[in-house]
Amino acid sequence: MQHLILGGGPAGIAAARTIRKAKSDAGIVIATDETEAPYLRPLLPDLILGEARDETILDPQGADLAEKGVRLLTGRRAVRLDMGNRKVDFSDGTQEGYDVLLIATGGKPEIPAALKKELPAIRVFDSRRDALGIKERAGLPGGAVVYGPGYLAIEACRALRGTKKKVVWIKPDLPKYGYPIAGELEASILDDVRNRGARIMEGDEIVHVWEKGPDTSVVLTRGGVEIPCSLVVIATERVPSVGFLAGSGVMVGMGVLVDDFLRTSAPNVYAAGDCAEFAGKPKKVGRINFGWRSAIKQGQLAGENMTGGNRRFGSEQENYFWALFGFSLLDRARK
Ligand SMILES: Cc1cc2nc3c(=O)[nH]c(=O)nc-3n(C[C@H](O)[C@H](O)[C@H](O)COP(=O)(O)OP(=O)(O)OC[C@H]3O[C@@H](n4cnc5c(N)ncnc54)[C@H](O)[C@@H]3O)c2cc1C
Secondary structure, eight states, X not given: OEEEEEOOSHHHHHHHHHXXXXXXXXXXXXXXXXXXXOBOGGGHHHXXXXXXXXXXXXXXXXXXXXXXXXXXXXSOOEEEEETTTTEEEETTSOEEEOSEEEEOOOEEEOOOXXXXXXXXXXXXXXXXHHHHHHHHHHTSSSOEEEEOSSHHHHXXXXXXXXXXXXXXXXXXXXXXXXXXXXXXXXXXXXXXHHHTTOEEEETOOXXXXXXXXXXXXXXXXXXXXXXXXXXXXEOOOEEEOOGGGTTSSOOBSSSEEEOTTOBOSSTTEEEOGGGEEETTSOHHXXXXXXXXXXXXXXXXXXXXXXXXXXXXXXXXXXXXXXXXXXXEHHHHHHO
């Protein structure tokens, strides 16, 4: 039985490990578009800060995949799912077949129109490669602008202030897809960010960015303020990476729609992690997670159910993103 997993993040790897535990002879392939060994995305701010190195952000879950007989195919972006023939096409022209498929493609940051341009100063904050680019750019003179509504923007501010960069956080309206930091808690975290020296422009937007010199760009806000800077970091919400499913027959809302067993609308196709969304629930709570621990838990459950299990997903507060490896993320945001 061939198990194909799209995405080498925590959900995909946890599923692969669980499938192996259940079936010693199962064929297991993980195909992911990133080119490096699996790494711990939550430690990317520490990579920018210089508090973590490439080796220390490797995901321990991914360390022994080859020994466990899991094939990891890197640099493979799924571009089409052919359900009739149970095959996935990849951007490099290759194909992989499956008996059971897991979609664990996570999310990518939503990019606002004004930032959809190729300028060296504009950097997305999502991957290891992004973090290394931000770190390099943070070494230039000039300040940084962070754009985003929530937790990832808090983390970007923390990392950049740690590099001694002057930071302006342009914070648009509330995140759209469910967010645990609100009310008094949010106010107190914003105070911490301010106390660390970042200026916060709440409820504002970026309307234009242009290049003024090789290392300097200018950000224009909706309120008419011009901010010269050497770095503009996009730290927006991660929107499920599901574009390749168009026309496949798998039902998609904002994310891949799943039931409590993480089954999609299509036979033998499951979804887990940041790309998944519970069918029939309101948008704010339908998003199963944002968070590392929840992605692992979902991957494990999907792996069980892909190998004959019949267990429902139980969403618990502590599986949201409050803690990672035992310490509080809110404490981290306040560091
Ligand atoms: C900077 C940053 C900091 C974060 N900090 C925290 C934190 O402190 N705590 C916390 O709990 N969570 C944090 N998160 C969120 C956490 O990383 C995610 O919730 C988690 O990684 C989701 O896991 P996943 O396996 O669903 O998806 P991902 O980790 O996103 O993995 C999906 C993989 O699939 C790949 N992929 C996407 N599309 C395709 C395709 N078409 N074909 C093949 N491969 C594809 C992606 O490139 C990626 O490698 C952070 C995220 C970021 C970006």
